[in-house]
Amino acid sequence: MTSYAYVPAKLVKHVRKPNSPVAVLVYKALTTRFFPSLPGHFCMLWVPGYEAIPLSIAYQEGAHYYFIVKKRGPTTTKLVEDPPRYVGLIGPAGSPIPAPSSGGKILLLGGGVGIAPLIYFATTIASYVESVTLVYGVRSSNELVELDQIFNVNRFKNVELIIVVEEVCERAVFKGTLIDYITVKIGDRLEEYDRVYASGPQTFLCKLYEVFNRAGLLDRLVLVLETYVRCGLGFCGKCTIPGTSKLLCRDGPALSAQLLKNWFAKICV
Amino acid sequence: MNLNIDVAGIKLEHPVMNASGILGSTYNDIAVLARAGFAAFVTKSFTREKREGYGTPIAVPISETLSLLNAVGLENPGLEGLAELLDSCKIFGKPIIVSIAGSSPEEFVEIAVVAEEHGATAVELNLSCPHVRGRGLEIGASPSAVREIVGIVSSSINIPVIVKLGLVDRLVEVASAALEAGARALTLINSVKAMKIDIYAAKPILGNRVGGLSGKAIHPIAVRAVYEVYRELKPDIIGVGGVFSWEDAIELIMAGARAVQIGTAIIYYGPEIVREIVEGMKRFLEQQGFRSIEEIVGYAVS
Ligand SMILES: Cc1cc2nc3c(=O)[nH]c(=O)nc-3n(C[C@H](O)[C@H](O)[C@H](O)COP(=O)(O)OP(=O)(O)OC[C@H]3O[C@@H](n4cnc5c(N)ncnc54)[C@H](O)[C@@H]3O)c2cc1C
Ligand SMILES: Cc1cc2nc3c(=O)[nH]c(=O)nc-3n(C[C@H](O)[C@H](O)[C@H](O)COP(=O)(O)O)c2cc1C
Ligand code: FES
Numbered sequence: 001m002t003s004y005a006y007v008p009a010k011l012v013k014h015v016r017k018p019n020s021p022v023a024v025l026v027y028k029a030l031t032t033r034f035f036p037s038l039p040g041h042f043c044m045l046w047v048p049g050y051e052a053i054p055l056s057i058a059y060q061e062g063a064h065y066y067f068i069v070k071k072r073g074p075t076t077t078k079l080v081e082d083p084p085r086y087v088g089l090i091g092p093a094g095s096p097i098p099a100p101s102s103g104g105k106i107l108l109l110g111g112g113v114g115i116a117p118l119i120y121f122a123t124t125i126a127s128y129v130e131s132v133t134l135v136y137g138v139r140s141s142n143e144l145v146e147l148d149q150i151f152n153v154n155r156f157k158n159v160e161l162i163i164v165v166e167e168v169c170e171r172a173v174f175k176g177t178l179i180d181y182i183t184v185k186i187g188d189r190l191e192e193y194d195r196v197y198a199s200g201p202q203t204f205l206c207k208l209y210e211v212f213n214r215a216g217l218l219d220r221l222v223l224v225l226e227t228y229v230r231c232g233l234g235f236c237g238k239c240t241i242p243g244t245s246k247l248l249c250r251d252g253p254a255l256s257a258q259l260l261k262n263w264f265a266k267i268c269v
Numbered sequence: 270m271n272l273n274i275d276v277a278g279i280k281l282e283h284p285v286m287n288a289s290g291i292l293g294s295t296y297n298d299i300a301v302l303a304r305a306g307f308a309a310f311v312t313k314s315f316t317r318e319k320r321e322g323y324g325t326p327i328a329v330p331i332s333e334t335l336s337l338l339n340a341v342g343l344e345n346p347g348l349e350g351l352a353e354l355l356d357s358c359k360i361f362g363k364p365i366i367v368s369i370a371g372s373s374p375e376e377f378v379e380i381a382v383v384a385e386e387h388g389a390t391a392v393e394l395n396l397s398c399p400h401v402r403g404r405g406l407e408i409g410a411s412p413s414a415v416r417e418i419v420g421i422v423s424s425s426i427n428i429p430v431i432v433k434l435g436l437v438d439r440l441v442e443v444a445s446a447a448l449e450a451g452a453r454a455l456t457l458i459n460s461v462k463a464m465k466i467d468i469y470a471a472k473p474i475l476g477n478r479v480g481g482l483s484g485k486a487i488h489p490i491a492v493r494a495v496y497e498v499y500r501e502l503k504p505d506i507i508g509v510g511g512v513f514s515w516e517d518a519i520e521l522i523m524a525g526a527r528a529v530q531i532g533t534a535i536i537y538y539g540p541e542i543v544r545e546i547v548e549g550m551k552r553f554l555e556q557q558g559f560r561s562i563e564e565i566v567g568y569a570v571s
Contacts, residue, residue, distance in 0.1 A: 003537065004536070006330050008469045030469055235291045236294070236344070250539070
């Protein structure tokens with residue numbers, strides 16, 4: 001059962017490398033009636049004078065909500081370059097990412113700002129799974145968010161952060177795309193992972209679906225999808241996930257790849 | 270016990286349908302409602318031309334009172350989309366009521382005719398949208414405008430015409446005009462014109478600034494509206510406004526409604542809430558020794 005709320009919030013942190021298209025924002029609720037979230041939840045973030053846009057909650061600590069935003073159009077550009085002092089948060093939207101039922105080795109693959117929900121997820125499952133491998137892929141180094149500094153990912157002994165960058169970058173463990181990483185570095189060892197969660201650009205999710213389909217491992221894969229979101233509250237029907245009868249803002253954004261056969265046929269082929 | 274009832278001549282397996290504007294724009298929306306177990310489906314309000322709607326946010330929850338403020342802007346796929354929607358939704362085998370928000374008598378007629386041609390069970394004329402100028406509340410506040418539109422639509426189609434009214438000063442007078450002009454039932458009430466301001470941003474939150482308030486906060490208003498119209502005119506009424514539980518539904522029925530619609534409760538609790546409401550109504554009737562829904566329609570009205 002969802003209990004939606006509107007939460008006025010104040011900017012308390014803005015982290016951005018010079019000229020980076022990506023920024024980390026932390027907003028603090030200005031009411032005690034703020035909503036709690038779980039990894040996978042997103043919210044409609046209203047920028048006064050602009051629009052309300054769907055953004056994944058990258059972490060929540062009490063009244064503090066963390067976001068990772070990438071410039072795309074007017075609202076995201078405003079948020080990255082000159083985030084407003086006050087915004088409104090409407091949420092929590094969507095359903096939590098289905099957590100692994102027990103132990104096991106977990107692989108998380110985040111492309112670009114798609115990493116946002118997976119950071120939150122990694123920090124909540126770390127306490128009870130065997131290991132979490134968090135692979136974070138970006139195109140260029142200036143898009144890279146310092147996850148270990150901002151989110152303190154290193155505080156968990158069993159979480160390994162692997163940075164993958166398409167161009168040369170000293171911070172990267174591997175040069176190439178996330179798909180390259182899986183092909184070259186993981187290869188046949190894919191089945192060593194009990195569960196794999198991926199979030200990022202659609203083309204990446206499509207390729208990943210193919211890889212897992214070929215390996216006969218679709219039942220282990222969960223994809224975090226994106227659709228156009230308008231109300232975020234489950235009434236307008238705009239966010240229907242193609243090839244399914246699910247609403248992204250109610251049933252998603254994370255769905256088991258097994259349910260996405262028709263999605264794949266419609267979107268990826 | 271079954272909860273069969275009819276309203277405007279439409280046979281329902283139980284008295285709960287969705288309210289217009291909540292999941293009634295696409296085939297998938299109706300599929301979601303069908304799976305949840307609604308007795309009939311009401312579409313989003315249609316206009317002749319496709320409409321894009323207002324800027325976001327289009328809705329703001331007011332959680333303290335389980336309420337919602339919305340200004341969607343009558344976003345809908347237009348006449349072409351309506352034909353397609355109705356054709357595809359026949360497979361659900363349940364009554365489908367097409368909501369219409371015209372800006373002229375001709376537009377109402379045009380859409381009603383297409384709805385009938387494509388198998389709609391009834392039309393619901395939205396004469397009460399609180400936030401789109403020239404469509405809705407302005408028409409619904411004037412007995413003469415209501416008489417004109419309802420009259421011309423009723424004489425143009427054979428399926429039942431339901432008229433949806435909102436919070437207006439002369440509600441009984443307007444209701445009476447609608448019934449005299451041929452309405453088979455009234456849907457009461459629409460959302461109530463309202464605003465919410467973020468005091469830190471110092472701005473109204475909705476993209477359209479002004480919107481319609483729905484949910485628990487308006488339930489007592491809906492009960493009063495249904496009660497007064499029922500007491501004076503005894504028409505078929507579909508009660509709507511803040512139904513979140515079976516108790517709320519029974520209350521509207523005792524005030525004179527034969528069926529209820531739910532909107533905001535679907536948003537807060539999900540479409541599956543319909544089952545709980547229906548089961549609760551059944552239990553109540555049994556425990557209180559009633560034999561049918563019919564018996565309690567207007568039971569509290571004196
Ligand atoms: C569930 C979900 C979670 C998201 N999480 C994040 C996140 O954590 N960080 C982040 O940077 N971005 C995230 N996005 C994408 C973000 O919502 C869009 O980049 C943003 O809406 C673009 O708004 P704009 O005004 O800047 O650009 P616009 O000019 O409005 O749009 C630029 C492009 O963004 C896409 N887009 C626009 N509006 C929407 C919308 N309402 N819903 C989805 N896509 C849209 C379209 O492809 C469009 O072409 C998420 C999207 C969804 C659906
Ligand atoms: C998001 C939203 C959209 C709505 N759109 C319409 C509409 O298109 N036509 C209409 O007649 N009523 C519309 N309504 C009003 C509802 O049908 C209903 O009358 C009102 O919400 C009160 O019921 P509730 O409290 O159960 O939500 C809308 C309501 C909401 C919340
Ligand atoms: S955006 Fe999901 S139903 Fe409106």
